[in-house]
Amino acid sequence: MVDAKNIFDKAIWQTVGKIACGRVMSYGEVARASGYPRHARMVSKAMSRSTEPLPWYRVVRSDRTLAFEAGSEPYNLQQKLLEKEGVHIINGKAVPVDSDENEDLDELLWGPPE
Numbered sequence: 001m002v003d004a005k006n007i008f009d010k011a012i013w014q015t016v017g018k019i020a021c022g023r024v025m026s027y028g029e030v031a032r033a034s035g036y037p038r039h040a041r042m043v044s045k046a047m048s049r050s051t052e053p054l055p056w057y058r059v060v061r062s063d064r065t066l067a068f069e070a071g072s073e074p075y076n077l078q079q080k081l082l083e084k085e086g087v088h089i090i091n092g093k094a095v096p097v098d099s100d101e102n103e104d105l106d107e108l109l110w111g112p113p114e
Helices: 004-017 027-033 040-048 073-084 105-110
Strands: 087-090 093-096
Touching: 004 027, 004 040, 027 040, 073 087
Parallel strands: none
Antiparallel strands: 087 093
């Protein structure tokens, strides 16, 4: 019998693992890109079940704010890791350094095609 949770988790892990350095995706975008639209609330649980390290800090809220309460230890860690990759945190929101309103959304989220 196929375990649906395991299939969902692996899809989420694969998507999160592909988020390029210096880029971010929202929980909803991760869910949609994994083939599970409307499952944004399940993304963080799936990430927590991964036995392999994931770039969890590249996943933010839909409004691009960091995933944790401002000033908390996890918030500070997420901010530090994103800034190390060149992402600016402006008014609590993650803004990739090279973002441009005229660029294609897919390229902003995933990087240029290989």
